[in-house]
Amino acid sequence: MIIKDVMTLMQSWAPLNYAEDFDNVGLLVGDPDRELKGILVTLDTLEATVDEAIEKNCNLIISFHPIIFKGLKSLTGKTYVERTVIRAIQNDIAIYAVHTALDNHFQGVNAMICNKLGLINRKVLIPQQHTxxxxxxxxxxxxxxxxxxxxxxxxxxxxxxxxxxxxxxxxxxxxxxxxxxxxxxxxxxxxxxxxxxxxxxxxxxxxxxxxxxxxxxxxxxxxxxxxxxxLDNSNQHIGLGMTGDLPEAMNESSFLKDITQQMNTPGLRHSALRSKPVKKVAVLGGSGAFAIEQAIAAGADVFVTADLKYHDFYRAEGKIVLADIGHYESEQFTKELIVKYLTKKITNFAVVLSTCNTNPVKYLY
Known part of the structure; x- marks a missing residue:
């Protein structure tokens, strides 16, 4: 196989057409015609990730987040982004990012959160238009x-x-x-x-x-x-976020505690509780403040997401409980999803799950 073959497999599963316009997805570094040695799957690509790929004889990194998001005007090694790209190029390692193409997938990032929380009757929260x-x-x-x-x-x-x-x-x-x-x-x-x-x-x-x-x-x-x-029809299987129901209603405090356990998060920030049972839940992995009103309109009792700012919590307006579980925590299981898919499709090459913890946020216990 060559690297382009893996790209084809990825795009048949999570088409890049469905990535958000602001995103930078696809092959970011490397030669698509180079022979494949092995694949390392990670949430983020850092210098340590490239070192891990070298150690494990992988010359293709499949990364959820793109290491190159904005244009690079130079490659001098002055930032972690430049150093990572330089190290990958020096060692003939390609980097492919999937990001919002998998965010918008019905069995992607948000489905993984739903799986962890045991949600049923799932629907896309914000269907993508013009698909x-x-x-x-x-x-x-x-x-x-x-x-x-x-x-x-x-x-x-x-x-x-x-x-x-x-x-x-x-x-x-x-x-x-x-x-x-x-x-x-x-x-x-x-x-x-x-x-x-x-x-x-x-x-x-x-x-x-x-x-x-x-x-x-x-x-x-x-x-x-x-x-x-x-067509302007909404696509019920492509879009950001999801809603789903708990099999049995829970009280708010119990549900929030369950989130911390299932999502393995050491800290959870939330808006004021409403003293109402939780039945319908909205989720959106990564930065989800833009979808608060959609979660309310969908009738969700709790919205599980990340990266909420101080004033975002006021937007709950007593209509919903906002639960910020952390960016890394909301997407951490995505790399397992990618490995599972590639392992089924590729049986004669190593598909390795990265063991690097790339979370830049640290907690004081």
Missing amino acids: IKKLQTYVPDDHAESLRTALFEAGAGNIGNYDHCSFNLQGTGTFRGGEGSDPVVGKKGELHFEKETQLNITYPKHAEGRILKALKETHPYEEVAYEIYG
Whole structure:
């Protein structure tokens, strides 16, 4: 395998198309065509992480957080970011970051928090917009079934828990081939009427390349007529944060104590308690202050997140309990999720879980 093969596997699982616009994801350092030796999976990439990769003979680091977030104007080693990048380059180690592409995944970062807290009936808290597209094309009736099948196999026609979804209309298409044409049906220079099926099918935007390839390879016409539309429909399986229910309601103090145990956090900051039972919970790994109002609107009793500032706690307004468990703590299990996925896909190369604790926040007990 080469490093690019692992990148392909990662992008088929957590497409970079779904990362937030502000993010910096994908291959950040290294040659994608270099032969793969081993993979080290980490939450953050630091100098110590690169040293661990060297020690464990891994020349690819899959990192949740990107080591390069803003543009680098120089590489002189004056910051930890520059020193890490230099050390990786000097030792031919590639660095790939996934970050918000996995934040927006239905089985990603927030699903891991839900697993730890035992939440059921899960839904995306903030569905990502503009992730669904629609293809409309016209095909001779005799070829409609084969084209539908090819598009389904390429990833089109999935809506929520349903697949093979399409809408079909029968009608008559007209065309006349010009001097340089080579029509499959009809004759060059003559107006032709053909019984056709108008095929309408939705697909996720990251699959567009595969969808169009399948369309053009399967469609019988020399010139394929098709239209693509961007839809405003919310995608119920892609987006930031999640909501879920506890199997049984708990009192607030007991639930907060349970969070500290399940999330292995030595400190938890929270807003004023409401003296109400906790049943519905919203979660958002990492910095989640921007989603407080969405958590309230979703009817959550508690919002579990991180990096809340002083004035953010006022925004609870007595409508919700805000629980700040720490940035690292909210995302710490993500690297295990990545290792589990890659281990299933790659059996002949080492996929190593980093043992470095990269949490920059220390606690005084």
